[in-house]
Amino acid sequence: MTDLSCPAVVTYAGGLTLSRIVAGMWRMNEWHLTPPQRLDWIEQALAMGVTSFDHADIYGGYGVEASFGEALALQPSLRDQMQIVSKCGIKLVSAARPAHTIQHYDTSASHIIASAEHSLRQLRTDHLDLLLIHRPDPLMHFDDIAGAFERLRQDGKVRHFGVSNFSRHQFESLNRRIALATNQVECSPLHVAPIFDETFDGLQDLGVAPMIWSPLAGGRLFNGDDAAGARVRAAIQQVADELQRPFGSVVFAWIMQLPSRPLPLTGSGRIEAVREAVAATQFSLSRSQWFEILRAARGHEVA
């Protein structure tokens, strides 16, 4: 297993390269690691070719970026071996932001720029490789967002831009103003919506690869006790047995087989879980196996 090497993907014509498996830092502060342990975790991920790390300003109650930056400061030369992704646009009610009285969005140019600059300070880096608008904001001005992105790019603070949880049409409206590198959306065998609404079709049409959050459905694939969860778990396990691959690897492979070239995020602090995700880049399911899992996910056969 030590020779596992995660391939890289160019997500769009604008040239952003990310590792096919992206390390999600959402829960890093729940892993209860010391800064040297965090650095060790990052180095293990890099050694497997997992070079892309996914953040957001709000993760860990506005705390994860600083924890990552603290570790990175122990070995600053690692910065050139990795891609750092962050997000902005949500304002959480949080002890760290006493001014926020209700969870809401802010996609004004001033907030986008201030949030990105704050992320840079927390992460102890001079640039982000990718900055995403976290959620589609009913008050967003497409022109203003594109303008803020352009200014961040000109100032050398952010190299590529994207969105998260956008519909096909919201993506295309912003993409007409500034070329977007990705749309990071939820997908798993327990959340197949973007396969059947226009999200993935639209991205494939444009040649833009989605990033995928919660590919394991937040763990419900392993322990969900509802009917759908049990049915899907059994189908995945059968394919895992047939292929002699770990359960988690089969889920990641099932997602990566989609033609839009998805880049799934890991969420676990167990480095072994990252390894299982990377292992999924080395095999694929037969079409029959792929549709067995889809049938279990939807509860019915294709028409």
Added chain:
Amino acid sequence: MTDLSCPAVVTYAGGLTLSRIVAGMWRMNEWHLTPPQRLDWIEQALAMGVTSFDHADIYGGYGVEASFGEALALQPSLRDQMQIVSKCGIKLVSAARPAHTIQHYDTSASHIIASAEHSLRQLRTDHLDLLLIHRPDPLMHFDDIAGAFERLRQDGKVRHFGVSNFSRHQFESLNRRIALATNQVECSPLHVAPIFDETFDGLQDLGVAPMIWSPLAGGRLFNGDDAAGARVRAAIQQVADELQRPFGSVVFAWIMQLPSRPLPLTGSGRIEAVREAVAATQFSLSRSQWFEILRAARGHEVA
């Protein structure tokens, strides 16, 4: 309050200018005004900068346009100070149209032209500033509608064209054939659908401002006794208290804050209600306040 002055908006690149608040004439015949009283109402609206008047052939059982025209005939010089909007395409079962045996649509070129010409006679004017297709017709031919519009324009009878209650895609299909000035749709804190389906996103993308009917939800915002109505009313009232603004003004301001630049219609015969709408052009809500009303409207926080 006497110095209130409603701003104007250019709705699309084709250059139609309307007042940001549009006086909806739908129920004018229920106001039970004499022609001189109607003229007085119109003059009071104009004095506030509310220069756009929204009609449809069918309003008041095919009767409102004539009532308006009767008032306008008392002071024909007012025509140059106003914009007149009308609609066509619905055939109502009505004592005024004994040939109609079922409510249906007719978007044939011949009906569009005949209906517009009839509106001109009723309104006692030689041109409409804006003509809308009232509802998307399952039998509509996009080419035929565009052809009828072009002919009305060439004949000097209608200056700009639009639609009402069209989906994003229906709008774009017709807009590819002839540039449309607006899509008049329903929106209020009790009807937020166009904020989340593609309607407003699509119009913002194209730089076309929507017109909004029933911004006060037909009065249900004031007196609806269901759970949603009570919850939304309380949220609006709290913002009204915070801003020291009338309840109705807050609703109009909430809608006008949307990035697609909506032009809300009034519906009331009380000139004070029009004044409250115009007052809404002079302030805005904080983002927190805006999202407080949205949360009440949807019954849940944003993700």
Added chain:
Amino acid sequence: MTDLSCPAVVTYAGGLTLSRIVAGMWRMNEWHLTPPQRLDWIEQALAMGVTSFDHADIYGGYGVEASFGEALALQPSLRDQMQIVSKCGIKLVSAARPAHTIQHYDTSASHIIASAEHSLRQLRTDHLDLLLIHRPDPLMHFDDIAGAFERLRQDGKVRHFGVSNFSRHQFESLNRRIALATNQVECSPLHVAPIFDETFDGLQDLGVAPMIWSPLAGGRLFNGDDAAGARVRAAIQQVADELQRPFGSVVFAWIMQLPSRPLPLTGSGRIEAVREAVAATQFSLSRSQWFEILRAARGHEVA
């Protein structure tokens, strides 16, 4: 009735001409005809101007194409008087395909080409006039499908290409890569979805005519005993009485009146049923009649 002659329609700018009524061969093997009887049936259809015959690899458990080819071999000169349509992309669990363990899709270039070549052998012809992808496949690569289509065209094996059961956006994504001749979808007074979702609007916008499967709702229009079925049947019967036309003809005329220029398929083995469909090309409903059937179909009047 002997002088009935079905008109032809050019379905898209690429120039495919089909008869307005298309003979659906789906259930041909259930008609229990000998090869000479099948030939006679085909000749009767051709004599009415029904020159287009709709197949799929999977019809009749992978058996109908061979039955048709067997009849055609009795009179090979008929080939030049007809258009043959087939489909590919579904893999059925069938005694004829023991390798298939689950119903699934395959839109890989290799399967599309192999399936089309197999259809040619079964149908005993050297080319298809039209080949459709039978269902949208979550694993389809738009580029690969377009590539397979181009190769089949260059090899002279298929002249035009299309899809079936695709959404507007799936259609447009593939159509941007290779011009598509049609989208064959379900529509009837008991299945009005494509009238109100974007399917027909999108095809009208592009000038592409849809083909329609199950225009008679699989017979439920005649004998369905649910409330909707009874209500729609009564509305159709009233129009049939008013126009002095057969019930089935009214249904076909109602569909063909849609502005996207639909080409409905027949499904019956009774040549009289084909005649009733062709007769529908010779009259139309009044708008009031058309909306009477729509109201019955939806259970409510238009807004």
